[in-house]
Amino acid sequence: MITETLEKLKSLQDILAQKYLIESELKELPRSLTTKSELVNRLKKSFIEKHERLTAAKSYINDLRIKMRDAETERENYEGKIAEISTQREYEALVKEIRDAGEREQNYRKELQREEKAFEELEKAIEREELLIKDQEKELTLEQEKIHQETQDRESLLTELDNQEQAITPDIDGEIVFKFKRIIRSKEGKGIVPLQKGVCTGCNMILPLQFVNDVRSGEQIHFCPYCSMILFYQEAGSEDALENLDLEDTADLFDESEFDDDFADDMDDFDDSIGDDEEDLDDLDEEEEDDDDDEDDDQDDSSDEEEVLDDDLDDDLDDGEDDLLDEEIEE
Ligand SMILES: [Zn+2]
DSSP: HHHHHHHHHHHHHHHHHHHHHHHHHHHHHHHHHHHHHHHHHHHHHHHHHHHHHHHHHHHHHHHHHHHHHEEEEEHHHHHHHHOOOOOOHHHHHHHHHHHHHHHHHHHHHHHHHHHHHHHHHHHHHHHHHHHHHHHHHHHHHHHHHHHHHHHHHHHHHHHHHHHHHHGGGOOOOOOOHHHHHHHHHHHTTTOOOETTEEETTTTBBBBBBHHHHHHHHHHOEEEEETTTTTTOOTTTTTHHHHHHHHHHHHHHHGGGOSSSSHHHHHHHHHHHHHHHHHHHHHHHHHHHSSOOOOOOHHHHHHHHHHHHHHHHOOOOOOOHHHHHHHHHHOO
């Protein structure tokens, strides 16, 4: 029974939509983790670099201290020799040595001060970074635990949905299930939609009347030719819409007040449209015969209405032709 299959497809749609949503969430989940672990890795790399710089700075400072002390010792030695000096020339040479050594000493001292200050700042930055890394690692661990938990929750939900899917699918044609799954994946969780007033509610395209009738007869599964979704016929006003559409227009056409010189043209148009209508109504009649025993009373009523309206149309048409003949005779 097709209605049963359609009901099963509706349930399957809900299950598959949830399943696909969860599957995409499962793919997304580790992404926030990737960003965070990348940040931690960057921090660690920068931490290592700073540490290397700190080690280098330490040995440079030691080097500067030695050089400064050497210059200091040199200067002190020269100063000690001043008492032993006998000539003016020797004295002048010694003073120059003292001055040079003193200058070197001062330069080393200045550079040492700069380097020690930079070293301190680097040390502080490293301390801050170390704390930051610890914080980020703690957050990362928490995030990992959270994601692990969320993944597990979703996976068990998926298993449950798989079981629900397995309970439904064996009763439906495998090829239909295959197509249906593909549609739901590509149409964001939608795969079966109502056909209302001759329009596919999935893509809002107007469907050919014969196709609408086929869907309505419910003899087999129909896919929308435009959006590929499975269609089920939904009564809500769809028949009324079709009848009112054409019959109201034609009724207006036969309002006597509208009989004017253009009438002959209108008549031609009308004959064409009546031809179509008769075909359509014939389709409905045929379909009525094909319908199953469990067809409801509503449909019988509406078919009766169609016949009545059909007769009215024929009457109107006759009147119209009579009037037209009268007009022609008068002329
Ligand atoms: Zn469609």
